[in-house]
Every structure is written in C-alpha cells, then in structure tokens.
Amino acid sequence: MDQSLPALLLVVLVVLLFLHLHLPTGIASSAFNSTTASSANHGNTIPDDHHSDNSQHLNVKEIMANTKIISQPQELLETHQETSDRKWKLKLLHRDKITAASLHHNFHDRFLELMKRDVSRFTSLIRRLTINRTSSTSDDPYHHEVLEENFGSDVVSGMDQGSGEYFVRIGVGSPPTSQYMVIDSGSDIVWVQCQPCNKCYRQSDPVFDPADSGSFAGVSCSSAVCDRLEKAGCRGGRCRYEVSYGDGSYTKGTLALETLTFGKTVIRNVAIGCGHTNQGMFVGAAGLLGLGGGSMSFVGQLGGEAGGAFSYCLVSRGTETSGSLEFGRGAMPMGAAWVPLIRNPRAPSFYYVGLSGLGVGGVRVPIPEEMFRLTELGYGGVVMDTGTAVTRLPTMAYEAFRDAYIEQTRNLPRATGVPIFDACYDLSGFVSVRVPTVSFYFSGGPILTLPAKNILIPVNEGGTFCFAFAPSSSGLSIIGNIQQEGIQITFDGANGFVGFGPDVC
Structure with a gap:
C-alpha cells in the first residue's frame, strides 16, 4: 500500500475543513428556543434554553444584490x-413596492427617507403616550389645534x-x-x-x-x-x-x-x-x-x-x-411559542409584551429587568409595533447591548455611523460573515433568536451594514418591524397572548 495515501487524505480533510469555515453558507433561520406548544394551550409552552450555536452567517453578497434592485411600482391588480x-x-x-417615488432614489436615499419617517413616528409615539397619561389642558397643542x-x-x-x-x-x-x-x-x-x-x-x-x-x-x-x-x-x-x-x-x-x-x-x-x-x-x-x-x-x-x-x-x-x-383563529399556528400580552389601560391600542433581557452570542447582557417593565402609571414597557422600523431600547440598556455586540464583532472592520445608528461595519470585501446571535429573553422563559439579516442591515450600496437598534431617551422600548421580518407573528387578543413561529416566511 502507498505510504503517502494517509498523508494525502489528511491534506484533503484539512482543505475541506478550510472551505467549510470560509465559504458562504445560507443565513440561519430565526428560531424561538421553545419546544412545540399547542396554540389552544398557551400556558404549556416550555422553553429550551440550550443553544447549539451562538453565531450565524450573514450572507453579505445576497443582501447587497437586493440593494441594487429598485422594484417597479406594484401593478394595481388584486393580490392573491x-x-x-x-x-x-x-x-x-x-411600501417601496407600490410607491412610484422609490424609482427616483437610490438605496441610500430610500434608507434616509425611512429613517426620517421612523424618527417622526417614534417621537410622536412618545409624545402621544405622554398626552394619554395626562389630562388635556389649555397648553395642549392638540387642544389648540381643534379650537382654531x-x-x-x-x-x-x-x-x-x-x-x-x-x-x-x-x-x-x-x-x-x-x-x-x-x-x-x-x-x-x-x-x-x-x-x-x-x-x-x-x-x-x-x-x-x-x-x-x-x-x-x-x-x-x-x-x-x-x-x-x-x-x-x-x-x-x-x-x-x-x-x-x-x-x-x-x-x-x-x-x-x-x-x-x-x-x-x-x-x-x-x-x-x-x-x-x-x-x-x-x-x-x-x-x-x-x-x-x-x-x-x-x-x-x-x-x-x-x-x-x-x-x-x-x-x-x-x-x-x-x-x-x-x-381568524384558523390562522393561529400549531407549535408557536406564546408570550403573554400586557395590558396598559392608559394605552389600550398598544400590544405590550414582557421582555426580561437581551442576549448576544448566547450570553445574557447584564441589564436589570426593571428597565423593560411597564409601571402602574403606564410608563416604560415594551411595545410590538408594525409601523416603527428600528427597535428602540432605553439608552442604558441599548449601550450595554451595543457594546456586547461590538465586543463579539471585533474581527469585523468598523465604518462611520449614519443616522440613527452608531455601530456600523464595512462589509464591502466580504461574501459572507459570521456574526453573533441576538436574542430577546421574554418573561417566563421563551427566547427569540433573530435571523442575522434582522440584526445588521445595509444602509447604502457600498457595503456599510449597521446594528439595527437605537437608543430611546424615554423608558419605552419598541420591537420594530425590521426585527420582526421573516418571523410568523400571531396576536391572540381575546386570550391575551402573542405567538412567534414556528414558521419563517
């Protein structure tokens, strides 16, 4: 037998291992770390806190290809x-699929418009909650507007x-x-x-x-x-x-x-x-x-x-x-992980959830749970919202969360921040990168681990990606639609629960 054969096989194995570690792979799906639970029995959801992997691939090349595609306005036909x-x-x-305005801007311009709209919505939300907690007075600008x-x-x-x-x-x-x-x-x-x-x-x-x-x-x-x-x-x-x-x-x-x-x-x-x-x-x-x-x-x-x-x-x-x-209740999935909704009598329109903490790379960030709690006076809390794009967190919580993410991405080249983000990366030279997982820890045990593309988002066509979270000067936290993308979300308002998964979309 040729004595060089074992050595040759060893070389082949090393090359294959190298390719596995460096070639791009698919983006990891979002997953709620919970065993299956019947949608008819919210209370039996049992979380599984074990992470088999605390990082995932971000397919930079695929995401950047999408920034160069400007969708034509949607045909005015009945949707399926x-x-x-x-x-x-x-x-x-x-929104970009049906507004002709999107044809006249590059990706970066559309991103800046989104951030402008998002800041406006967030500011108004904070203002409205403040007004909801106080009685109208002669100094109320809405009151004046109506009278005039x-x-x-x-x-x-x-x-x-x-x-x-x-x-x-x-x-x-x-x-x-x-x-x-x-x-x-x-x-x-x-x-x-x-x-x-x-x-x-x-x-x-x-x-x-x-x-x-x-x-x-x-x-x-x-x-x-x-x-x-x-x-x-x-x-x-x-x-x-x-x-x-x-x-x-x-x-x-x-x-x-x-x-x-x-x-x-x-x-x-x-x-x-x-x-x-x-x-x-x-x-x-x-x-x-x-x-x-x-x-x-x-x-x-x-x-x-x-x-x-x-x-x-x-x-x-x-x-x-x-x-x-x-x-309809027929839309409620089997196998979803259910989290209780929290009612705020001062803001009955909002869907509040109990968030107890945040994780990066499978490690819980040391943030006091009280920072996310809804008070008896209606302050603070965590709202699920389809209209706010970027997740907002109280400043102290955001800074600890961001710093933990930066610490685990020291191998990635940093880039200058853009409105409203202060943690950005230059990924222009990459096909795919490995990034730490980001997780929401909900009260009662369930953990929602986000897809990589819901964590780092492109802000221009040049390969700049930013950590898609922002600080809030108020005590209110909002889980925005960027973090919700691709995850099946179900609201059971009648019984007071919100479900996540089990499907991705």
Missing part, C-alpha cells in the same frame, strides 16, 4: 387571497402611522373598490380618503367616492358607534372624527358604516372614517387598517367573527416577495 371557513389571507406588501379649526374634539390614535411601511389591498364599498391600506398594529381607526376631497395626499388608487357605494351609511351623533370613539365631534347630525399626529399628519371627516371585502370574504357594517381632509406621509395608500387592541380597530370590530386573532409575516424589504396577513 385565500379564504376558508376559519381564516382569510391576503398579501402584505412593503372650530372642530369639537379629536380622536387620538395609539401611534403615529406616518411611516406606512406595510400595505394590504382590500375592497371598500359595494361594489368593492380596491384600495391599498397601511396596516398599523398601534391604531384603532380604520379610514380611507374620500370624495369630495377638500385636501388629499397622493395615493396609488382613485380616491374612494361614497356616492358610488350602495352600502355606505353615515353614522349619527347619537349612535352607539359614535360613542365608541374616545372623543367625537358632531356636525349636521353626523358623527365626525379627527385623528391628529405629532408630525403634522392628520385625517378628518365623517364616521360611516361600510362594507369591506377580503377576497371572497365580505364584512358588513364596519365603522370607518371617511376622510375629506387628510395630510401626512401615507403616500401610496388610500388609508389605514387599524389592527390595535381597542374596540374601534378592525380586529376589535370583528369580535367573534375572527375570535380576536390575526397573524402576519412581514417580508424583508428589498426583496421581490410578499408577506401575508391573516384573520
């Missing part, structure tokens, strides 16, 4: 929808939906007129721009005309539906609504009952705002589909028809695929 006796499903599109315009009162939404990052397509009226609608898990009002339009922003579809709908019915001031608004105005015997936001966006008009159509599913007598005067950063969408926790949101109005449940998968921005939004 599936219906059954237990659920109804429709496509979920990112001779309008009785305003309806305050849970969040500023100005960023409008994810849209669905539904039918409004009878016969149904197809409209793109922003989804907002922090708003309790469903509204569309309406003719006659005293002031309207640009939208992709023709503005809805109630005169063409056989099912449109105005709501009287004495109606029980009008009473369900937090505050309502009245003019000419008709119930009036107004939703104002801290960034100057608003919608005003008449409250009405109307039919909404989701594929073959028809929902009658939905209370919607018919907005005759509108302004804001909703460009592309006809209005908003509020999915918040209050009684006037779309989910709240459905009641028993959907069992207080809905599920969504947010598609990653920059890709040519679409996500999904489903209503």
Whole structure:
C-alpha cells in the first residue's frame, strides 16, 4: 500500500475543513428556543434554553444584490387571497413596492427617507403616550389645534402611522373598490380618503367616492358607534372624527358604516372614517387598517367573527416577495411559542409584551429587568409595533447591548455611523460573515433568536451594514418591524397572548 495515501487524505480533510469555515453558507433561520406548544394551550409552552450555536452567517453578497434592485411600482391588480371557513389571507406588501417615488432614489436615499419617517413616528409615539397619561389642558397643542379649526374634539390614535411601511389591498364599498391600506398594529381607526376631497395626499388608487357605494351609511351623533370613539365631534347630525399626529399628519371627516371585502370574504357594517381632509406621509395608500387592541380597530370590530386573532409575516424589504396577513383563529399556528400580552389601560391600542433581557452570542447582557417593565402609571414597557422600523431600547440598556455586540464583532472592520445608528461595519470585501446571535429573553422563559439579516442591515450600496437598534431617551422600548421580518407573528387578543413561529416566511 502507498505510504503517502494517509498523508494525502489528511491534506484533503484539512482543505475541506478550510472551505467549510470560509465559504458562504445560507443565513440561519430565526428560531424561538421553545419546544412545540399547542396554540389552544398557551400556558404549556416550555422553553429550551440550550443553544447549539451562538453565531450565524450573514450572507453579505445576497443582501447587497437586493440593494441594487429598485422594484417597479406594484401593478394595481388584486393580490392573491385565500379564504376558508376559519381564516382569510391576503398579501402584505412593503411600501417601496407600490410607491412610484422609490424609482427616483437610490438605496441610500430610500434608507434616509425611512429613517426620517421612523424618527417622526417614534417621537410622536412618545409624545402621544405622554398626552394619554395626562389630562388635556389649555397648553395642549392638540387642544389648540381643534379650537382654531372650530372642530369639537379629536380622536387620538395609539401611534403615529406616518411611516406606512406595510400595505394590504382590500375592497371598500359595494361594489368593492380596491384600495391599498397601511396596516398599523398601534391604531384603532380604520379610514380611507374620500370624495369630495377638500385636501388629499397622493395615493396609488382613485380616491374612494361614497356616492358610488350602495352600502355606505353615515353614522349619527347619537349612535352607539359614535360613542365608541374616545372623543367625537358632531356636525349636521353626523358623527365626525379627527385623528391628529405629532408630525403634522392628520385625517378628518365623517364616521360611516361600510362594507369591506377580503377576497371572497365580505364584512358588513364596519365603522370607518371617511376622510375629506387628510395630510401626512401615507403616500401610496388610500388609508389605514387599524389592527390595535381597542374596540374601534378592525380586529376589535370583528369580535367573534375572527375570535380576536390575526397573524402576519412581514417580508424583508428589498426583496421581490410578499408577506401575508391573516384573520381568524384558523390562522393561529400549531407549535408557536406564546408570550403573554400586557395590558396598559392608559394605552389600550398598544400590544405590550414582557421582555426580561437581551442576549448576544448566547450570553445574557447584564441589564436589570426593571428597565423593560411597564409601571402602574403606564410608563416604560415594551411595545410590538408594525409601523416603527428600528427597535428602540432605553439608552442604558441599548449601550450595554451595543457594546456586547461590538465586543463579539471585533474581527469585523468598523465604518462611520449614519443616522440613527452608531455601530456600523464595512462589509464591502466580504461574501459572507459570521456574526453573533441576538436574542430577546421574554418573561417566563421563551427566547427569540433573530435571523442575522434582522440584526445588521445595509444602509447604502457600498457595503456599510449597521446594528439595527437605537437608543430611546424615554423608558419605552419598541420591537420594530425590521426585527420582526421573516418571523410568523400571531396576536391572540381575546386570550391575551402573542405567538412567534414556528414558521419563517
């Protein structure tokens, strides 16, 4: 036997090991470290805290290829929808897919616009929560705005939906007129721009005309539906609504009952705002589909028809695929890991969750759990939000979290920070890099480990990636849609739980 054969085999093994360590591999999927649990029995979710690997691959080349693709505006056609006796499903599109404005900017410009919208939304959210905790006074800017315009009162939404990052397509009226609608898990009002339009922003579809709908019915001031608004105005015997936001966006008009159509599913007598005067950063969408926790949101109005449940998968921005939004208990997945929702009576629209800590590379960052706790006065806490892009954390928690990540990525070349990020990397010379995992530790034990692409995101076409988290000067934390992308998320408001997984999308 040739004595050189064992040596040759050893060389081959070494080469194969080298290739395995250095060639790019697929991006690791997000995973909730929990054993399977029945969606009908939230309390039996059993976490598995063992990590087989505390790092994962970030496919730099693939992600950078997507930054160079500028999607054509979405054709104004019906999106694919599936219906059954237990659920109804429709496509979920990112804002850039249907707004022609995206054709006129490169990736970096679109990123800067996103950050501008996101800062505006976050600032308004903080301001609105502060207003919700205090009674109106003569110094309240919203109070002055209403008086100057001779309008009785305003309806305050849970969040500023100005960023409008994810849209669905539904039918409004009878016969149904197809409209793109922003989804907002922090708003309790469903509204569309309406003719006659005293002031309207640009939208992709023709503005809805109630005169063409056989099912449109105005709501009287004495109606029980009008009473369900937090505050309502009245003019000419008709119930009036107004939703104002801290960034100057608003919608005003008449409250009405109307039919909404989701594929073959028809929902009658939905209370919607018919907005005759509108302004804001909703460009592309006809209005908003509020999915918040209050009684006037779309989910709240459905009641028993959907069992207080809905599920969504947010598609990653920059890709040519679409996500999904489903209503009904039939949409609740088997095998999800369930986390209790926390109710804040001072902000009933918001979906709060109990976050106990953060992890980097499988190691828990030393942050006091109290930093994420919702107080009895309604301060602090952690909100799940579809409209905020970047996850915000209290400054002290963010800095400890960021420093732990930087410590475990010392092998990666750093880059200059960009708005609003201060931990960035130059990955222009890489095909794939190995990065530490990032995890959310939820109260009760479950741990959500994020996909690598939800942690480091590209901010330009030159290969600069940034740690997609930011500090909050307030005590409020927000889990944004960048961190939610690609993860199946289910809200069971009726029973007070939010589920993660088990599928990725």
